[in-house]
Amino acid sequence: MLLQVRQLTKSFDDKTILRGVDLDLAEGQLKVIMGPSGCGKSTLLRCLNRLIEPSSGQVIFRGKDVLQPGTDVRALRQQIGFVFQQFALYRHLSALHNVTLALRKLRGMSVREAHAKAMHELGRMNMAEHADQYPAQLSGGQKQRVAIARALAMDPAVLFFDEPTSALDPLMSREVVSVIKQLQLDNVTMLCVTHDPFLAKSIADRVMFLDEGVVRAEGTVAEIFGAHADPRIRDFFAHEHSAA
Amino acid sequence: MSFLQMFSLLASGAGYTVLVTVACIATAVVSGLLVALLGRLRIKPLNRVLAVYTYIFRGIPVLVLLFIVFFGLPGIGLSVPPLVSMMLSLGLIAGAYLAEVFRGALDAVDESEIMAAEAMGMSRSQILFAIEVPQMLRFSVPGMLNEFTTVLKYSPFAYTVGIPDIMKQALALASTTLRGLEIYLAIGLLYFAIYQLMLALMKAVERRFSVPGFKRL
Amino acid sequence: MTGWLSFFQDVFEYWPQILGGLGNTLLLFAIVTVTGLIGGILVFYQALSPNRHVRRITEGYISFFIGTPLIVLLFLMYYGLPQTGIHLSPLAVAVIGFTMNVAAYNARYLMSAYNGIDASELEAARAQGFSTLQVFRLVTLPQTLRLAMPGLTNQVILNLKDSSIVFLIQYTEFFAQMQELAARNFQYFKVYLLTGLVYLLLVSLVVLAARWLERRVLPAACRT
Incomplete structure (x- = not known):
């Protein structure tokens, strides 16, 4: 495993954003994290390269817990490519x-x-x-x-995407989707946060559904997008589809 | 006195005027940058000191500070040469104004770009010098031009501490020729010409470093 | 410490002259603040002229006075003009010189504020049948004055600080009297330090007044 996250929590002063998240990412895998806005998915991504300091838990990257004191944060970040919603060029x-x-x-x-x-x-x-x-x-x-x-x-070693298509119109989104697909063929490991079902369906190996700071479900695209047993997940996709 | 002699006197005066102006601008930029960047460290007591510093230097008239430095400091055993006196008065005062310009421009740097640089693993100082300062300087051009103009316009005070600038030459010429009207008119135009030159120079520098579509958000 | 004691005795003895100088400083400051604002508004009005030549000349005026030192203008009038038979008092020279200079700066602040106001409002006022002067007086000016407030108040502070240069044309204001005191007791450092502190105090008062005025004049929506 390239990346293993165990029981990761994050709370700001009076608000808990992440309540014990587990996540595994293998080399060459492309995992998509979905969920309603405010579910903590962007915070999760930023906790993994410590742009935001997690409150507790473990982030094991290449066999080492990078939340331990003494970790070279800058060296860690240099091994993680980060792509932002607003490009940040x-x-x-x-x-x-x-x-x-x-x-x-x-x-x-x-x-x-x-x-x-x-x-x-x-x-x-x-x-x-x-x-x-x-x-x-x-x-x-x-x-x-x-x-x-x-x-x-x-x-x-891994590329993080934070809502890479949210600031783009559908045509430009397709551009980015095809680029990500190409990277997939090149075996690039990727972790992508999005609420864009089109992006998720086009690229994901596996989809993780995050809601209110916990992982509600994880599975293949078909499993998550199909008639899921969890009503909250069904509601989310029904809403996203009608909005799109 | 021939016209040629008068011209050469004013020309040498112009040299000193430019020297004083450039020296004071350099002092202003360095001290202004220092104050703005130190303020960026967000150390509370330090920021209070910097606020008091800028308040004092923005509140005191140039000529009064010049007199404190040049005529006052020798009284407590510190004798300061004329050019240095100009730098410590006009230069530091302009620097206090520039610090405000730089501070505002630093605040205008896009947070998300700074975060992107952090995510890449760049250090604080790398981000400062590769991202923040280059953008800040571009945002600051109008403010800098204002301040540089002010420095040029206050540079004639140099004659009060014995620097043979345009003003000093003009005073000497006016008292020997008794043609004050023409002489002061001439140096007024001379200062205006130097101002226009400075304007053109700044525009050229701005063009050289201009980035298409780059502006304050 | 005895040094400071005798110093303040000197200051106390020279008090009437210092006070007179302070009065002259404040007099000049008050006059040029008013005339500079009126002058600035007049220049600004000319800068909006439909006549291209008037606009060109006005821009030249603003640029020239922003680009030349005030002190040269003062010397020109005080030491140059008498050779043509015109003798002006130091106060008159100072008032004329400052007014021309400050008006140029104020006009520039008003110009850049004018570029920030909503053109459709001016159009609406013209469409209602107001004359050019009425549009200027009732719509353009009130708005630009508000928007230009930070620049204008800053100029008022500069007026106070810059008034310290008029001793160079024999106007016996505060700084001139303090130099006189220094020449008597040779305590240059202490005298000039005290001078600086007094200016700092006066500037602080103007800053407070300016902030108060800005709060009063600027409606919440216009504040940045």
């Missing part, structure tokens, strides 16, 4: 330099090396011809593809 840097920044600063690559690596990753995302453009000049789908290239450039 550095607006003052071109697409190319968005990708090279971490290679230069964190991997210590030379300009030439970083450039070559970045162009390779942008090429994988079909964004090579836009390398010199700035974020403001790109469409939402293009921005998200640059963001994915930026995450991939660090050769991460």
Whole structure:
């Protein structure tokens, strides 16, 4: 197992967001976490690379509990690519330099090396011809593809997606979906948080349903999307479908 | 006195004016950045000290501070050269104003980009110098231009501490030629020309570092 | 400590002159704050002129006075003009010089505030049949004054601080009297430090008044 999460909890001052979450992610697997907004799925993702400090539990990444004191948090984060809902591209840097920044600063690559690596990753995302453009000049789908290239450039052990299609219109969503599918063929390990059923159905190996800070169900796409025994899950999909 | 002699005197004065202005701008930028970045550390007692510092330096007239530094400090055994006196008065006062400009610009940096950099595993200082400072400086251009203009406009105070700038040359010329009207008119235009030059320079720098579509959110 | 005691004795002896100087400082400050605002509004009105040439000239005026040191203008009038037979008192020179300079700055604050107001409101006022001057007086000006308030109050603080330069044209304001005191007792450091503290105190009072005014004048919706 690449990643094992055990009994993870998180509470802010007076609110409990996560109430003992268990999660396993194998190498090469793509797992989707779904659930209504406010269920804690984005918090869960941020707890795993400690952008948010969990309250208790274990996060075992490559055999080591990364919640132990003394863990090199920055080294941990460098092994986890993170793709945000709002892209979070550095607006003052071109697409190319968005990708090279971490290679230069964190991997210590030379300009030439970083450039070559970045162009390779942008090429994988079909964004090579836009390398010199700035974020403001790109469409939402293009921005998200640059963001994915930026995450991939660090050769991460796993890629986290936080609602990667929520800020995109359906057409651009498809762009991102096809990119994720391609990464799946390349055996990239991925963990994706979304409430977009289209995205989940298109890509997931397994789906985890999170509700009110606990895992309600886990299974294949067919199991979760089919007429599920749990009424809350049925309600969720009925609602999402009518909304879509 | 020939026109050529007058011209060369004013030209050498202009050199000193530019020197004073550049030295004070440099002091202002460095001290302003320092205050803004130290404020970013969010250490309560430190922030209180910085607030008092900026309040004092924004509240005291340039000429009064210049006199404290140049004429006052020797009285307690600290003799400060004229150019340094200008830097410690005009420079630090402009720096206190710039600190506010920089602070506002730092606040305008998009939180989500900072979080993305954290998620990549970048350190606090790497994020500061690769993301926050480059964006902040671009946001600060209008504020900096205002402050640099102010520095140029207060630079004539340098003559009161004996720096042979445009103003000092003009005073000397006016008293020897008794043509004050023409001379002060001429240096007014000279200052305006330097101002226009500075404006053009800043615009060029801004263009050089401009990023398409990049603006305050 | 005895040094400070004798220092304050000196200050006390020279008190009437210092007070007179303070009065002159506040007089100049009060006059130019009012004339600078009126001047700024007039320049601003010219800047909105339908005549392209008037607008061009107004922009030139604003740019020139923002780009040249006030002190040069004061010297020009005080030391230059007499050769043409025009003799102005230091106060007159200071008032004219400050007014021209401050008006340029205030006009610029009003201009950028004007760019922030809703054009459709002006259109609506014109559509109702108000004259140009009425639209300016009843709609444009009240709104721009409100929006420009932070810049305008900042300028008032600058007026107070900048008034300290007029001793250079022989106007015996506060700073001039303090220099006179320093020349008598040779306590330059203490005298100038005290001078700085007094300006700081005066500026603080203006800041408090400005904040109060901003709270009074700015409606909640306009506040940022």
